[in-house]
Amino acid sequence: MSILYTDEQKQIGESARRFFSDNYSGVVLKDLLEVPGRYDQGFWPACRDMGWTALAIPPDYGGLGLGLIEFAIVAEEAGRAVAGAPFLLTSYAAAQAILLAGEQSLCAEILPLLASGAKIGTLAFAEGTDPVPLQLTVTLAGERISGVKHAVLGGAHADIAVTLASRDGAPALVLVDLTDQAVRRDVLNTYDNSRGFANITFDHAPVRLLTTEDAIGIAWNVLNRVAVGLAAEQVGGADACMEMARDYATTRYAFGQPIGKFQAIKHRIAEMYVANQIAKANCLEAAIGFTHGSPRADPLAAAARISAIRAYDFATREGIQTFGGIGATWESDMHLHLRRARSSAAVLGSRFLWEDRLVAALEAQA
Amino acid sequence: MSGELLGALEDYRARARSWLEQHAAPFGGEARRNLDEAQDLELGRRWMALKYEHGYSGISLPKHLGGVGLSQLHQAIFHQEEMAFNVPTIYFSISLGQPIPIMMHYAPEEVSKKFIIPALRGEQIWAQLFSEPAAGSDLAGVRTKAVRHGDDWILSGQKLWTSWAHHADYGVIVARHDPSVPKHKGLTYFWLDMRAPGVKVRPVRLADGTRDVNEVFLDNVRIPDSQRLGKVGDGFAVAMHTMVIERYSAGADETGYGPLLDQFIALARGARLAGQSSLTDGRVRESIADAYRLQQALVTMRSKAFLALANGDEPGAEGSIHKLVSARARQELSELALDLEGPVAHYDANAKPKENWVASWLAAPTGRIAGGTDEILLNIIAEKILGLPQDHRPDKGVPFDLT
Secondary structure, three states: OOOOOOHHHHHHHHHHHHHHHHHOOHHHHHHHHOOOOOOOOOHHHHHHHOOHHHOOOOHHHOOOOOOHHHHHHHHHHHHHOOOOOOHHHHHHHHHHHHHHHOOHHHHHHHHHHHHHOOOOEEEEOOEOOEOOOOOOOOEEEOOEEEEEEEEEOOOOOOOEEEEEEEEOOEEEEEEEEOOOOOEEEEEOOOOOHHHOOEEEEEEEEEEEEEEOOOHHHHHHHHHHHHHHHHHHHHHHHHHHHHHHHHHHHHHOEEOOEEHHHOHHHHHHHHHHHHHHHHHHHHHHHHHHHHHHOOOOHHHHHHHHHHHHHHHHHHHHHHHHHHHHHHHHOOOOOHHHHHHHHHHHHHOOOOHHHHHHHHHHHHHHHO | OOHHHHHHHHHHHHHHHHHHHHHOHHHOHHHHOOOOHHHHHHHHHHHHHHHHHOOOOOOOOOHHHOOOOOOHHHHHHHHHHHHOOOOOOHHHHHHHHOHHHHHHHHOOHHHHHHHHHHHHOOOOOEEEEOOEOOEOOOHHHOOOEEEEEOOEEEEEEEEEEEEOHHHOOEEEEEEEOOOOOEHHHHEEEEEEEOOOOOEEEEEEOOOOOOOOEEEEEEEEEEEEHHHEEOOOOOHHHHHHHHHHHHHOOOOOOOOOOOOOHHHHHHHHHHOEEOOEEHHHOHHHHHHHHHHHHHHHHHHHHHHHHHHHHHOOOOOOOOHHHHHHHHHHHHHHHHHHHHHHHOOOOOOOOOOOOOOOHHHHHHHHHHHOOOOOOHHHHHHHHHHHHOOOOOOOOOOOOOEHHHO
């Protein structure tokens, strides 16, 4: 497994970048902001056509048998384009959870549907702002769950979800059909509406049990991988902001010269580049870590998430500052990134939580 | 990288570690306590000789020149492992880091061959004579003169911040052979004998109390034209090549040449804050997380750069990121370590920055200046990588003697 991309991996990235630059524009994406529950209708069919839905699923289950490294390459390009639907990431997440927790027969039944994109999957772990609650309020009795999961990413549209529920106080991972009539979705109006956040209420909704063994451990294992995929999206977005700022700074004149000649501007853009490169390196190393089953994969995933949050925040904040007034208008694409940077930082648990997790992992190794 | 190569590298790491465990203790850590610099250097020379005997010095240099013939990745792996033993290699870091590779590139093979093995064995030390009182960040502004006399050159002037010049046997130097052309064009690069008549070395004491850097005075030092490296007028290009090698050197340390992160975690665990171990404090944990992610990223980026090198790509300006990030992070972490230790932080005037937070903190400002200031590195990143316009430079294109 290479720390330098193989030709095949480069090709995946290039074709993804081409697809997004040919098919995406900020104009469409801004329309999605104003109404909750809408997403880019072209996105999902394209993900299916391009084979991205199948990337990280084993060939036995209808996938391409690649892994987190390749998934992250595509995620980075989706992030660069501020893609108008979160399903690539959420379906990846659901597939990983089923792979790690589900029996072979269940994998054989469900994973091909995720690989082809016939179904959109997601995770519904969080209660409140806790991405993996220790005290679960959603309960499992028999083969049915009841309770509320909060701010589920892609929850407004996903067909199936892997969720955490408590059976007599013991956590279990279960698979639930979100189209069942015992499931209610309340689509949330947020500052980044194309992410399709929804609260999901289960009222004796039928589920398939994945596992009761080490459910919390598996949940975190999945979230660690998702954190790397999301970090790749964030890095792509941060790079887009840096490039927009750089291009503007080389063409915008003030005081008789391009503003990029002033160190106050050029150094800030260089700092964006540095932060992005750090996050990119963390993402790559974490993806390699999971691919090889490295014991350092967990702290590396946390490192990727923290670096990506920091890089995207910095690039959006200072990117807008580089543009001046025009960067703060609705017309500018910068606020698409500003919104996405924040919603990505807030989902999966905040930076503070991941910093704690990272240090806890180091303590455990010491 | 194929799984096979990865496995081979991990095997190499294991072998290196076990060799270090067997051999390093008499040369590192406690063994160095209370040694004066001359004794420490002597210990270092013996360590280098031992490493050479066992194939751990000059790991990435080609065999026919006296090296081991492995890759820079191997070199970096050995260096990572060696770091934990705190052995006295600092005196040889510049010598082997820049002048020796530059000699390999630019001197005739029969010449460089004569010097490589003694340098690898620690018997000889090379210095790098670049900065001057009036030329630091603006290296092309050096004023040391090189005047042609038949087959010789006469060098006169003053160099500054020359690390380990007081121990050096030889040096590489940039000087101005022609002040009538714009500054970058009038420079030529040489090597010289630091014991030649007219060379005088005077230590400069830095704020941390060390005397590692020097002023070097050159008073009509005569050197033959055969000691020129590169063409007349190519001195700036060779100097830039030297800087690129420096920023990519296998010895580059992701801690920024400060103590290891594990050492900080141990300190934080023992330090009390509001009645508890400071390691439970969110701000302390945030700092540890930041140090970890930055250090890990630098390790990854360096491995990537070495692999790119192995694939035949030229190193680029990305190496600048390493020093920029590691030097700043080390300064911040060292400050925090002292805060956690309190005013009686373990102070030992002889302690080395790699093992002691006070020493690391006091030397940290130098780390952000030496070898390219933060600001110069940001300029390099902005201009060379991102294509942003150059700063306004009023002396551009103007003959040096008119500026």
